[in-house]
Structures are given as structure tokens and as C-alpha cells.
Amino acid sequence: MSNNIHSSDDPVEVYEALQEHPDRDIQPVANALDSVVKSVGLVVMWANVLLVLAIVTQVAFRYVLNQNFPQLDEIQWHFYGLVTMIGISFALVTDSHVRVDVLHMQVSRRGQRVIEVIGILCLLFPFIYLMIDQGYDYFYESFRVNERSSSPLGLPYRWAFKAIIPISFCLLALAAVARLIHDVHALWMNYADEREGGSLRTILVTLVIFIAVTVALTFLVKYTEEKLVIAMFLTFIMLLFTGFPVAWTLAGVGVMYCGIAYLFDNNFMAWTGLKRTLTGLDYLTLGATVNRVYSTMSNPILVALPMFIFMGLMLDESGVAEKLMRSMQRLFGTVRGGLAITVTLIGIILAASTGIIGASVVLLGVLSLPTMMEQKYSPRLAAGVVSASGTLGILIPPSIMLVIMADQMALSVGDLFMAAVFPGVIIGGLYLLYIFVVALINRNLAPVPEGAVRPDWAAVKDVMIAVIPTLLLILSVLGSIFAGLTTPTEASGVGALGATLLAMLYRKLTLRKLINVLKSTFNTTAYIFAIFLGATVFSYVLRELGGDELIEGIIRGAGFGPEGTIFMILFLVFLLGFVLDWIEITLIVLPLMRPIVNGLGLDIPGFGEIDEPALLWFVIMVAVTLQTSFLTPPVGFALFYLKGVCPPEIRLIDIYKGIIPFVLLQLTGLMLVYLWPQLATWLPSVAY
Numbered sequence: 001m002s003n004n005i006h007s008s009d010d011p012v013e014v015y016e017a018l019q020e021h022p023d024r025d026i027q028p029v030a031n032a033l034d035s036v037v038k039s040v041g042l043v044v045m046w047a048n049v050l051l052v053l054a055i056v057t058q059v060a061f062r063y064v065l066n067q068n069f070p071q072l073d074e075i076q077w078h079f080y081g082l083v084t085m086i087g088i089s090f091a092l093v094t095d096s097h098v099r100v101d102v103l104h105m106q107v108s109r110r111g112q113r114v115i116e117v118i119g120i121l122c123l124l125f126p127f128i129y130l131m132i133d134q135g136y137d138y139f140y141e142s143f144r145v146n147e148r149s150s151s152p153l154g155l156p157y158r159w160a161f162k163a164i165i166p167i168s169f170c171l172l173a174l175a176a177v178a179r180l181i182h183d184v185h186a187l188w189m190n191y192a193d194e195r196e197g198g199s200l201r202t203i204l205v206t207l208v209i210f211i212a213v214t215v216a217l218t219f220l221v222k223y224t225e226e227k228l229v230i231a232m233f234l235t236f237i238m239l240l241f242t243g244f245p246v247a248w249t250l251a252g253v254g255v256m257y258c259g260i261a262y263l264f265d266n267n268f269m270a271w272t273g274l275k276r277t278l279t280g281l282d283y284l285t286l287g288a289t290v291n292r293v294y295s296t297m298s299n300p301i302l303v304a305l306p307m308f309i310f311m312g313l314m315l316d317e318s319g320v321a322e323k324l325m326r327s328m329q330r331l332f333g334t335v336r337g338g339l340a341i342t343v344t345l346i347g348i349i350l351a352a353s354t355g356i357i358g359a360s361v362v363l364l365g366v367l368s369l370p371t372m373m374e375q376k377y378s379p380r381l382a383a384g385v386v387s388a389s390g391t392l393g394i395l396i397p398p399s400i401m402l403v404i405m406a407d408q409m410a411l412s413v414g415d416l417f418m419a420a421v422f423p424g425v426i427i428g429g430l431y432l433l434y435i436f437v438v439a440l441i442n443r444n445l446a447p448v449p450e451g452a453v454r455p456d457w458a459a460v461k462d463v464m465i466a467v468i469p470t471l472l473l474i475l476s477v478l479g480s481i482f483a484g485l486t487t488p489t490e491a492s493g494v495g496a497l498g499a500t501l502l503a504m505l506y507r508k509l510t511l512r513k514l515i516n517v518l519k520s521t522f523n524t525t526a527y528i529f530a531i532f533l534g535a536t537v538f539s540y541v542l543r544e545l546g547g548d549e550l551i552e553g554i555i556r557g558a559g560f561g562p563e564g565t566i567f568m569i570l571f572l573v574f575l576l577g578f579v580l581d582w583i584e585i586t587l588i589v590l591p592l593m594r595p596i597v598n599g600l601g602l603d604i605p606g607f608g609e610i611d612e613p614a615l616l617w618f619v620i621m622v623a624v625t626l627q628t629s630f631l632t633p634p635v636g637f638a639l640f641y642l643k644g645v646c647p648p649e650i651r652l653i654d655i656y657k658g659i660i661p662f663v664l665l666q667l668t669g670l671m672l673v674y675l676w677p678q679l680a681t682w683l684p685s686v687a688y
Contacts, residue, residue, distance in 0.1 A: 027185050033178035034093050037171055041090030044082060045522035048306055051079040052500075055307065055493025059486060070153045073300065076489070078161055081297035083306060085168035087526025088247075088533070092175040096523040097245035097530060098581060102634040103206060104243020108197030110190075112243065113183040115203070119244035120180050123252025127537065128173050130255060134287035135165035138294070165293060203242055210238035221550070224264060224274045229547040232257045236538065237579060246584060247527065250534030254541045258286045261545060281544050292536045296529075300489060301407045306525040307492030308398050311477075311499045312356035313517045313524075316363055318503035320353075320470050321346060325367045327462035334454050337439030337446035339375060340385045341432060343368045347389025348428040349467070351396035352474045353499075356524070357630060361390030361641040369646050378445040379650045381438070384658030387638040388431060388665075391630040394582065395623055396424035398477060398492065400528070401582055405619055408591050413488040414481050415610060418687055419620045419680040426679070427624070427669040434665055469505070473498045482687050528583060535587035548592050555596055562600040566618065569593055570625050570670070577629030581637070585626060593618070604677045609685040617673070620680040624670045631659040631666075 058072040091097055104112060142159035149155050186194060214234040218227040236253045240246060261281040263269045270276075296302065315321075324346045332338030343364055350360045364386045372382040394401050397417035406413040439446040477495040480486040486494065503509040542548070560568055576585055597618045606613030630638040639655055646655070673679050 027181055030178040030181035030185070033174045033181075037089045037093045037175045037178070040171060041086060041093075041522065042519075044086040045090075045518045047079045047083050048310055048518055048521055051076060051083070051303070052307065052310070052493050052496045054079065055303075055490055056497050059490050059494060070149075070151045071155055074149060074151075074155045076303050077298045077300055078155070080303045080306065081161060081164055083522065084525055084529035085164050085297055086171065087522050088530045089168065089171040089175040091523050091526040091530065092172060092245075093178065094523060097247055097527045098583070099243050099245050100240045100579075100634075101243060101640065103203050103241050106198045107200060107203065107243070109194040110187065111197070111200045111203075113187055113194070114200065115242050115244060117180060117183050117187070119239075119242070119248065119252070120176050120183075123239075123244065123256075124176055124248045125173075126255045127248065127251040127534075128169050128176065130283070130286060131169040131290065131293070132166050132173065134290045135169060135293075137287070138290045139163045139166055161298070162294060164297070165290060206241050207238055210234060210241075214238070223546075224277050225279060225546045226550050227274065228257060228261060228264070228277070229542065229545050229550050232538075232542060232545065232547075240579070245530075246581065247530035247534040250531065250538040250584070250588075252534075254534070254537035254539075255286065257545070258282070258541050261541070279544050279546075281541065285544070286537070286541070289537050289540050292540065293533060296532050296536065299407060301403065301413060304398075304403050304413070304489045304492035305400055305528065306521055307489070307496045308400050308403070309356060309524050310517060310521045311398075311492065311495040312350075312353070312359060312393075313520050314496065314499035314503055315350075315353055315470075315473075316356070316359045317508060317513045317517055318499065319506050319508045320466070320502065321350060321363050321367060323466040323506075324349065324463075324470070327459065327466045329371075330459045331463050334448060336443065336448055337435045338448070339368060339372055339377070340381065340435045340439070340446055343385050344389045344428065344431045344435065347392050347431075348396065348425070349470055349474075350390075351392035351424065351428075352398075352478070353470055353495075356400075357391055357393055357637055358641050360393050361387060361638050362645050364390050365642050365645040369650065373647050373649055375449045376444075376447050379654040380658035381435075381445050382658070383642060383646065383650050383655040384660075384662050385431070385435065387631060387642045387655065387659055388662035389428075390641070391627055391638050392424060392428055394630065395420055395427065395627050397421065398488070398495070399623075401586065401623060401626065403488065404528075404583070404586050405590065405623065408586060409594055409615065409619055411612070411616060411619065414484075414687075415616060415684040416619065417478065417488065418482060418684040419616050420623060421683055422679045423620055423624055423669060423673050426672060427627070427666055430665045430669055431662065434661060469502055473502060484687075531583045532587065535584065539588050539591070542588070548595075551592050552596050556599075562602050565596070565600060566602070566621070567674070569596070569618075570621055570674075573622055573625045574628060574667075577626060578632050578634070580629070582626040582629050585629070590619075590622060593622075604681060606681055606685060610681065613677075613681045616684065617677045617680045621670060621673055624666065624673060628663050628666050631663050 054072055054076050058069065058076070061067045061069060061072070104115070107115070139159060139162045142162045147158040149158060214231050217230050217234070221227055221230065232253060235257075236249060239249045239253065258281045261277060261279045262283075264274070264277040265279055265281065267276050325342065328342040328345060329339060332342050335341065347360065347364060350363070368386060369382055373379070393399065397420050399417075399420065402416045402420055403413055405411070406416045435446070473495065476498055477491045480494065481488055481491045500509065503513070555565060555568065558565065558568060573585060573589065576589065594615065597615055598612070600614070602614040604614040604617050610616060630636050633639060633656055636659075639659070642655055643652060
């Protein structure tokens with residue numbers, strides 16, 4: 001799975017494309033639409049800077065003036081809603097959305113365009129029409145009554161914020177039309193270079209197999225609603241492998257099955273031989289998802305999402321990792337496997353300060369893989385160390401995955417952050433122990449570099465100088481959360497400002513780098529939020545069809561007992577991680593498990609200080625399990641990121657084989673948390 005970002009607005013690239021195809025019509029209408037969407041996006045992305053300032057100002061007012069201003073809280077999620085909603089159209093124009101590339105990248109560019117045209121017409125456009133139509137009604141009703149904040153000290157003109165919904169989807173429609181024009185024009189021109197590559201045959205065969213499996217599985221359940229649930233979920237997985245963006249696949253499948261349920265409700269599907277349903281789904285009931293969209297874009301917890309992303313990307317630009325790599329490599333230079341140990345330690349530090357998997361894997365790969373190859377490291381060990389170390393950021397706080405999990409499971413973000421500390425450190429420790437042992441047993445895997453000198457006090461001093469600023473930033477963010485001085489959202493803003501100051505301290509911050517960070521933050525937040533939107537529609541229809549009752553009934557009916565049920569759920573999540581990304585699992589599957597876990601009556605020690613310790617323990621185990629999804633083919637994020645930057649002597653098979661021991665180490669860490677729940681529940685309890 002990947003999120004491809006193409007800088008098609010680069011004049012040099014446009015000129016080269018014209019030289020390659022002198023007869024190519026640039027499609028002025030489509031380009032004009034692209035320019036409109038990009039121009040709006042490039043202006044709105046600066047709202048992230050205003051968001052940082054609003055958060056820091058609120059914290060300063062509280063501790064300096066002992067004042068709290070509700071208006072500043074509302075301004076924060078107004079900026080967040082503006083950035084995320086406008087960002088989805090910018091991400092579509094720049095092709096930054098997440099897609100499953102396993103089969104898609106083997107197809108010719110012409111075949112990819114065919115898939116995109118069908119996907120836009122059949123999946124994206126129906127969703128856009130729904131959101132513009134129902135979103136306008138939602139905004140107009142708010143405007144008609146002159147809605148304002150529910151707080152007497154809040155902001156007026158709430159309707160202006162709700163107007164973002166139809167406006168943003170109008171922009172998304174412009175972006176979709178622009179891509180449609182580009183694709184149809186290219187298909188019409190039938191360029192020779194776009195015919196190079198595989199045909200659509202593999203994808204079509206895959207679809208036929210999925211359809212056959214879907215039909216077969218529907219015979220296992222009795223009621224029509226249950227058959228539709230199975231068909232809906234498998235249709236989503238099936239369409240994922242076409243390579244159409246995950247967000248719009250989710251949304252389109254949701255709208256599609258709402259229509260199918262409406263036909264069954266009104267007895268228009270009697271020819272199928274299936275019984276009539278009573279789901280109550282129709283166009284107007286599906287329009288209720290607009291209110292859910294508004295709740296998501298005004299969620300104060302999720303405001304931390306772009307801030308932690310900004311913090312991580314700014315740290316990558318600050319040069320912290322390069323300083324750490326140089327100083328630590330000197331410190332561990334004479335240790336067998338010293339460079340691999342250095343990469344892992346830096347991975348742990350980056351995890352506690354960034355949480356951006358793609359950035360961490362790429363950065364570690366660029367900095368260490370060429371040197372590892374020069375020092376005659378095993379390609380498998382090198383690839384495994386870099387990819388596994390880069391994924392620690394999804395578990396060790398501050399993690400954007402934990403922020404989303406806390407929101408979906410109605411848990412405290414601070415509790416979840418504290419609960420993840422020990423499991424994350426344990427897995428990092430297992431990595432270090434494994435590297436040390438295998439390098440000791442097989443000296444050819446990670447030899448000591450020639451000419452290495454023993455470290456001296458100067459080397460220790462260099463490490464301290466490189467590490468201390470980063471550790472102070474981590475302490476300011478996590479320490480303020482754990483001490484109860486700030487909320488996670490406030491800490492994220494402070495961390496974003498701290499990372500910016502650190503980049504200025506190292507004299508790495510330029511206007512171009514700031515724009516790059518803002519653009520990457522804008523894109524990354526947008527494609528995550530787009531999956532939020534798609535999952536909102538998908539999960540709403542799935543629940544109305546009775547999907548939660550079906551899943552709960554299957555799991556409860558297995559008769560495995562409380563501990564066995566937990567183990568079965570984790571095993572299912574592990575398997576889903578092979579074909580789904582953590583975002584889809586977190587937004588669709590995880591909320592369905594809350595009532596199941598709460599109903600098991602698990603006796604998990606919470607030490608009398610934390611609410612729902614069993615749920616907290618369960619969510620941490622799911623988080624550890626989902627860490628494996630970054631390493632497990634065919635859609636492991638880390639594998640694709642690493643392949644893009646690794647030297648030519650590291651083959652794809654080396655990457656696949658190299659990650660196997662690290663996946664086993666992750667599962668070992670999961671088993672430790674399963675056997676000793678206190679590893680997750682003790683720290684949150686003593687923090688009180």
C-alpha cells in the first residue's frame with residue numbers, strides 16, 4: 001500500500017513531458033481546475049501555522065495569566081476542520097491518497113487510467129453528490145436559525161463553519177472532474193508509452209475469484225441482511241486490489257450498498273430469491289452521515305493529528321537524525337552489529353518524537369543502508385533492521401494511531417500514551433537483543449568495519465550534544481501530558497513549535513523547508529481524514545445492515561471463553577493486517593470490538609485508578625498487532641517505503657525475508673503484554 005505524491009506542477013517536469021509528447025494537448029480546462037484546487041490548498045495549508053499559534057497561545061494564557069478562553073479552543077478545531085476538509089481535494093489533485101499498489105503497479109498506465117475513470121464515475125461521484133446535496137441542507141438549516149456556539153463564551157456564526165462541508169466537496173468535485181478529463185483524454189490519444197506494462201487481466205481474475213468467494217460465503221448465513229454484510233465487506237477488499245484510493249473505495253461501497261439495501265427493503269430484488277429486508281436505509285438516512293462528518297472535523301481530540309505530523313516532519317528537516325547517526329555510529333563503531341544497533345536506537349528516539357512511519361523508514365534507509373552495504377552487512381539484516389525500527393513510531397507515543405484509537409474507543413489519549421510506553425520500549429529492546437545475539441553468532445551478518453577506533457569521551461560528548469535537545473523535546477511533550485499539565489492536543493502544538501525552534505537552532509529551517517513541511521502535513525492529514533470520511537459512510541451502512549450484531553454473534557458463538565476470544569480477535573486483526581492498512585482496521589473493525597470486550601468480564605488489574613482497564617489493555621494489544629501490518633506483505637507500508645530508497649543490491653526478496661524475525665519479535669512483545677497486562681495498565685494508574 002502506498003500514498004503516491006507527484007509534483008506535476010513542477011515547470012521542469014511539465015517541459016520534459018511536452019518534449020516527450022510534443023503533440024500532447026495539456027487540456028487547459030483540466031489544468032485550470034487543477035490550478036484552482038491547488039491554489040486554494042496552498043493558501044489553506046498555512047492554517048496549520050495559525051493552529052500552532054492558537055494552541056501555544058491558549059497554553060500561555062492559562063499558565064501566565066491564569067485565564068482560559070473557550071474561543072481559542074473553538075478556533076483550533078475550526079482551523080483543523082478547514083485544513084482537513086479542503087485538503088482532501090488537494091490530495092486528489094496531487095495523487096496523495098492511499099491505495100493498494102500490489103496489482104495496480106503491475107498494470108500499464110493506460111490500464112490504471114481505465115480503473116480510475118470507472119472508480120471516479122461509480123464510487124467517487126455518488127459520494128460527492130450525496131455530501132454536496134445533504135451538506136448544503138445541513139449548512140442552510142444552521143444558517144436559517146443563525147446557529148452559534150453552545151458555549152456562551154464561544155464563537156458566533158456556527159453556520160459559517162458548517163459551510164465548509166459543501167464547499168470542500170465542491171472543490172473535490174472539481175478535482176475529480178480534472179482527473180477524469182486528464183484520464184479520458186489520455187485514453188483517447190492512446191499514447192504508446194502508456195500501453196507499456198501488464199494488462200488488466202490479473203485484476204479481472206482477482207475480481208472474479210473474490211466474487212466467487214463472496215457468493216460461496218453468503219450461503220453460510222441465513223438472513224438477507226447478513227448476506228449483504230458479508231458481500232459488502234468482501235466487495236470493499238476486492239475493490240481495494242484494483243488500486244483505487246482506499247478512502248473513496250470505502251465511501252463508494254457504502255453508498256452502493258445503501259442503494260442495494262433500499263432495493264431489498266422495497267421488494268425490488270425479489271428476482272434474486274432472497275427475502276425482503278427492513279434496514280430503513282435510503283438516501284435521506286444516509287445523509288445523516290453529514291452530521292458525523294461535522295463531528296469528526298470539529299473533534300478536539302483529532303486536532304492533535306496534524307500537529308504531531310507537523311512535529312515529526314519538522315524534526316526530519318531539522319537534521320536531528322543525521323547528527324544522531326554520526327555520533328552514535330562513532331560510539332558503537334567497534335561493536336559487532338554496531339551500525340544496526342545505532343539504527344534501532346535512533347528509530348526508538350524518532351518514534352518518541354515523530355510517529356511518522358514513512359518519514360522514519362525513508363530517513364533511516366537513506367542514512368544507513370549505503371553504509372551498511374559498504375561494511376558488508378547482510379542485505380536481509382540491513383533491510384529488516386531499518387524497516388522494523390522505522391515502524392516503532394506507530395506504537396511509541398506520541399503516535400497518531402493511538403490518537404485515533406482513543407477517539408474511536410472513547411478512551412483518554414493520555415492513558416493510551418502511557419499504556420503504550422512499556423510495550424513500545426520492550427519491542428525496541430527485543431530488536432536490540434536480537435541484533436546483538438545474531439551478530440555474535442554469525443559474524444558475517446554484521447562485521448566490524450575496517451579501521452574502526454574505540455570510542456573516547458569526545459564520542460560520548462557528541463552523542464550527548466545530539467541527543468539532549470531531542471530528549472528535551474520528547475520530555476516537554478510526553479512529560480506535560482503525563483504530568484497533567486497539558487492535554488495531548490495542547491502538547492502536540494507545543495511539540496510542533498519546539499520542533500520548529502530546534503530546526504532554527506540547527507540552522508536548518510528555510511522558507512522552502514517550511515513550505516515542504518506544511519505541504520506534507522497538509523497531504524498526510526488529508527488522506528488520513530479522507531479515510532475517516534469513507535469509513536464514516538461505510539461503517540454507518542454496515543451497522544444499519546446489522547454488521548456489528550453479526551460479527552459479535554460470530555465471535556461470541558465461537559465459545560473460546562474470555563481469554564480465547566481476545567486471542568481470536570487479535571489473530572483476526574493480524575490476518576487483516578496483511579490486506580488492510582491500520583487506518584481502515586482502526587476506523588471500521590476496532591469500534592465493533594468494544595461491546596464484545598466490555599461484555600467478556602475480564603479481570604484486568606487497573607489498580608483502582610483507571611477506568612475500563614480491560615479495554616485499555618485490549619487496545620494496546622491491537623496497537624502492537626497492527627504494528628506488524630507495516631511489515632507484512634502484500635500491503636506493508638514500510639516495505640514499499642524501504643524499497644524506494646534501498647541500494648540496488650538489496651532485492652525485494654531480501655526485504656521480505658529480512659522482516660520475518662522482526663515480525664516474530666513483535667508477536668513476542670504482544671505475547672508478553674497478553675500474559676502480563678500490568679505492562680499496559682501500571683503506568684497509567686501510578687500517573688494519577
